[in-house]
Amino acid sequence: MKVIAKRPESLTQQAFHYCPGCTHGIIHRLVAEVIDELGEGGPAVGIAPVGCSVLAYEYFNLDMIQASHGRAPAVATGVKRALPDCIVFTYQGDGDLAAIGLSEIVHAALRGENFTVIFVNNAIYGMTGGQIAPTTLPGQKTTTSPLGRDTVLSGNPIKVCELLATQEGPAYLSRVSVHSPAQVRRARKAIQKAFEVQRKKQGFSLVEILSTCPTNWGLDPLKSLEWLEKEMLPRYPLGEFRTPGGEENGSL
Amino acid sequence: MAGKGKLTIARDRCKGCGLCIHFCPKGILKEFLELNRLGYRPVSLEEEGECTGCGICALMCPDMVIQVERGEGA
Amino acid sequence: MKTRLMKGNEAVGEAAVSAGCRHYYGYPITPQNEIPEYLSYRMPEVGGVFIQSESEIAAINMVYGTSSTGARVMTSSSSPGISLKAEGISYLAGSELPAVIVNMMRGGPGLGGIQPAQGDYFQAVKGGGHGDYRVIVLAAASVQELYTFTLLAFDLADRYRNPVMLLGDGLLGQMMEEVEIPQDLGDDNPPGKPWAVTGCRGRGRNIINSLYLDPHKLEAHNRKLQEKYKGIMEREQRFQEHHTEDCELLLVAYGTAARVSRGAVDEARALGIKAGLFRPQTLWPFPNRGLKEAARRARALLVVEMSSGQMVEDVNLGVQCRLPVHFYGRMGGIVPSAGEVLEEIKRIEGGLA
CATH class of the missing domain: 3.40.50.920 (Rossmann fold)
Structure with a gap:
């Protein structure tokens, strides 16, 4: 018998605090598996700012830094400039990256900083209890948009990959999802590619991963996956928005 | 093909989200009736002989509850 | 002993290089712009890193990142910019990270003015950011002291794993005086940094963190900080x-x-x-x-x-x-x-x- 699925070495034994069915856990595992594959070449430092994944330093069996809200790309810049041969990644949520930390992510991308961003987009603020996020869909109900997101009042959802793809700095930009086994495998490939881009010192890489928040969406874990597929995919199309070779594939 | 897989389920780590049950192509994963230490109804493999070891349950599990082994040549 | 005629802000930059600092992050603000301007060419000369960041907030968080790796790092600003850095300084203190922060004070409150002032005493000495923390504050009164206190700031920061603020003002930063470059550039035997995050495998993992959700652990962490501050109060009073x-x-x-x-x-x-x-x-x-x-x-x-x-x-x-x-x-x-x-x-x- 051959073990084909087990806990990756780059994760500790600590059980995740995430809610049942929250896909953060899947994404943690994918990142850890990819770091495992880097082997000796992959001494890694992870940076987790404020958000549901603020406790990521408990889970990744790596040197870890907990950072302030939105600032992980600046912290990662400081780490990578001091340790250019070390694999560095940030793990950020959508409120963190696309609201309070928008300046830091854009400028890290513009500078082409050679680290990898794992950007988890679940269209809501999870940790603080389900408030409207910059990625919340029009009409989506949250605790601070109880009647649904009114774009006149709260603006429109931000498309991070599309935004960054208008600029010259980034080397790799990809949006994936984890709502089905096939999509999880694709997400894993995108994460692999992003870390490979970094290992080859090709520059800034970001993988946006559409993720669920069953608790704050008010849906069970399965219905959450369906909602992600039905509601989020049309607004956040999957695909590669930038590759080092230039062979973008907007329809993965 | 059937009967080549072996699952080791860390029942007390399961949060009963049901994603593995939904995605199991053989439909052989079920919710266990007894609550686990966390207070959830954990997943359980009903018909051991039917598991092919495809690994989809582990792929979709957010909490790495399931370790999958597959027989050689499968 | 070598002497050099130096501008205050440049003395800070050169002393940082002498102290072995190879990472500087900052954002332009008057009256301290000669520090980033000087280091924008001086750092590359010594194989160091200079980044003009997108904001003071980004700069202090770059400092946080580089300090986490154990490397010496500095940022500088003036009053309104220090306010923006306050959150990051609190995180540095909470995570016990050494860093040197220079404040060439100008008039306030708000946008205030660009002429020399000392209105940031409370901010520097009593906290500035949130939580029970202390920053060692050195107040220079000459270009010479801007030089020697910058050296000292790096040593104190490493010795106590604590942010150190060097306070000057627009006048000190802008004026030129003769500076004696000391033979002794500081600690001969600076403390090792076994806590640093370097991505090394083959040792226990290191975590840089200021989050303690368990109130007992947070209190214990605070008691440890207060104990450290007591030692600093005991040993580091200068006048x-x-x-x-x-x-x-x-x-x-x-x-x-x-x-x-x-x-x-x-x-x-x-x-x-x-x-x-x-x-x-x-x-x-x-x-x-x-x-x-x-x-x-x-x-x-x-x-x-x-x-x-x-x-x-x-x-x-x-x-x-x-x-x-x-x-x-x-x-x-x-x-x-x-x-x-x-x-x-x-x-x-x-x-x-």
């Missing part, structure tokens, strides 16, 4: 005295205000007034012991600041309110003249007679 041995009127001033006060003391002495000057070089820890000693024969104290009198509180605590503490200050970017201070000395002296 300089001028004519304090027999003084009846003791002036207390730091930075540019101390330079002016020194001139006023000398003029007062020429008039036969027994004035003296006590100049704190560390604002936190405040040199209480030295102040008490210097004030032993004094009948009154006069605090001179380029603010509304923020240090007055600490001076009162220092002499335990046993003596009258007068205050003379200018605000808004106005540097008081020695003549103005002398008039105040004469007025107080008249009351004592």
Whole structure:
């Protein structure tokens, strides 16, 4: 018998605090598996700012830094400039990256900083209890948009990959999802590619991963996956928005 | 093909989200009736002989509850 | 000993390089722009990193990242920019990360002005950011001290795993003076940094963190910090005295205000007034012991600041309110003249007679 699925070495034994069915856990595992594959070449430092994944330093069996809200790309810049041969990644949520930390992510991308961003987009603020996020869909109900997101009042959802793809700095930009086994495998490939881009010192890489928040969406874990597929995919199309070779594939 | 897989389920780590049950192509994963230490109804493999070891349950599990082994040549 | 004519802001930049600092992150703001300008070419010369960041917030978080790896790192700004860095300074203190932060103070509040001021005393000494933390604050009064205190700041930061703030003001940053470059550039044997995050495998993993959700653990963490601060208060009080041995009127001033006060003391002495000057070089820890000693024969104290009198509180605590503490200050970017201070000395002296 051959073990084909087990806990990756780059994760500790600590059980995740995430809610049942929250896909953060899947994404943690994918990142850890990819770091495992880097082997000796992959001494890694992870940076987790404020958000549901603020406790990521408990889970990744790596040197870890907990950072302030939105600032992980600046912290990662400081780490990578001091340790250019070390694999560095940030793990950020959508409120963190696309609201309070928008300046830091854009400028890290513009500078082409050679680290990898794992950007988890679940269209809501999870940790603080389900408030409207910059990625919340029009009409989506949250605790601070109880009647649904009114774009006149709260603006429109931000498309991070599309935004960054208008600029010259980034080397790799990809949006994936984890709502089905096939999509999880694709997400894993995108994460692999992003870390490979970094290992080859090709520059800034970001993988946006559409993720669920069953608790704050008010849906069970399965219905959450369906909602992600039905509601989020049309607004956040999957695909590669930038590759080092230039062979973008907007329809993965 | 059937009967080549072996699952080791860390029942007390399961949060009963049901994603593995939904995605199991053989439909052989079920919710266990007894609550686990966390207070959830954990997943359980009903018909051991039917598991092919495809690994989809582990792929979709957010909490790495399931370790999958597959027989050689499968 | 080598001497060089240097501008204050450049002295800070060059001293940082001498201290082995190879990472500088900052955002332009007057009156400290010569620091980033100097380091933008000096850092590449020594194989270092200079980044003009997108904001002060980004700069202090880059500092946080580089400090996490164990490398020496510095940022600089002026008053409004330090306010933006306050969150990051609190995180540095909470995570016990060494870092040097330079504040060339200008007038406030708000956007204020760009002329020299000392209105950030409370911000520097009493916290500035959230939580129970302390930052070691060095107050330079000359270009020479900007140089030597920058060296010292890196040593203290590493020794105590704590952010250190170097306080100057627009005047000190802009002026040129001769600087003696010391042979001794600081700690010969700086402490190792086994806590640093380097991505190494083959050792226990390191975590840089200031989050403790368990209140008992957070309290224990705070107690440990307070214990460290107690040690700093015990060991690191620094000050300089001028004519304090027999003084009846003791002036207390730091930075540019101390330079002016020194001139006023000398003029007062020429008039036969027994004035003296006590100049704190560390604002936190405040040199209480030295102040008490210097004030032993004094009948009154006069605090001179380029603010509304923020240090007055600490001076009162220092002499335990046993003596009258007068205050003379200018605000808004106005540097008081020695003549103005002398008039105040004469007025107080008249009351004592």
